[in-house]
Amino acid sequence: MAVVGVHVRTRINVVARANAYSANEIVRIFYEVVSDVGLNVTELAENQPTIETGLRAWLAMRKLEAAYLEVFDPVTQVVRCRTDLNIVYTSEINERHRTDINRVKTATSSLGRYPGCKYRVVVSLADGAPDVGGWDTTTLGSVDHLAQRDVGDVIDTAAVQSRMYVPSDARARVDGRLLAVERAEQEAEEMAKRVRLIQEVQTREAEFMDPDSRSAVRAVHRSLIRLFSDLGPPSASLPRGAEVTQRRGGGGRR
Structure with a gap:
């Protein structure tokens, strides 16, 4: 009978919807980050079509390993904070599309403000990932000097799940x-x-x-x-704060 073909078609639709949803939600989370750290979202919006095209293509081929929103000092190139969305692929039956946006907002609201900084979107890809127009090869900045926090699972679908980590110097600055x-x-x-x-x-x-x-x-x-x-008089001066705003190009791939 042709029942198997029906199940295959249904599964393909579930995966396609999960991939599209996950790509949209990754960008949505990045909007939250950019806004909460005090930067301008205009350049993210201008590059959104290119970013989403790449994310959807690599999710469909299961080549996307992680997506990052990196905030850095444009003078020193030092990373001030970063949002990591690690990707896990699943093959579950029950279709669902959930994002724990409250968990995301709680995490991003504690990152601190970085006026004067720039940001960029970077992805980590598995071997064999195809090139996508508008994306260039790059290397992630070091976050060895930052304290990493595990935010937890933030995107949950039947085919794609994502866990969020936030390396940030906010606690150190405080x-x-x-x-x-x-x-x-x-x-x-x-x-x-x-x-x-x-x-x-x-x-x-x-x-x-x-x-x-x-x-x-x-x-x-x-x-x-x-x-x-x-x-001599006692010193009551506070340490100089790292004044740090908007991006270094559209997308980068690692």
Whole structure:
């Protein structure tokens, strides 16, 4: 009977819809990232047709291994944060199209802001992947200096699933600022102690009626002032923030 052919046709339709949905959702997640880190989505929108064409072609051939949204400093080329969407191919029967966009938004909202940075879309492909117009060969920037967070599964279909990872320096930047504030507060407290001590010496000096005793206290007072002058004023400056906005070309392939 021709029942087998019907099942094959149904399965092909399920996979095709899963591939199209997954490609759209990858781009959708990248829009969330670009917006949440304070960059302009215009260039992503201009390159969206090229990006989606490549994603759909490579998903259909099961050659797409991962898609990345890389945010980098255009001067130093240092990667400031990156969104990794790792791809897993499945062959399940029940058709579904789900994206945990709340999980995505929670993760992207904590990435921090990177004004002045640029971004690009990069993919990792398996051997034998075909070339797609508008995509160039490139290499991912290093993220060894970033802390990686496992966001969890974000795209779920019968044929394609994706797990999201976020290498970012947001936590390091926050920690650095907190430490700087703590140091500034400690130094301010130390200066206040110095002032109180000098004031106390001055008060004690005024209480002495004996000229010789008063002269001795003045000598101690002058010594304390010289000591504090040698120590110099405490530093309360915060570390320089890495000011970092929009892309380095349309798509790149790794």
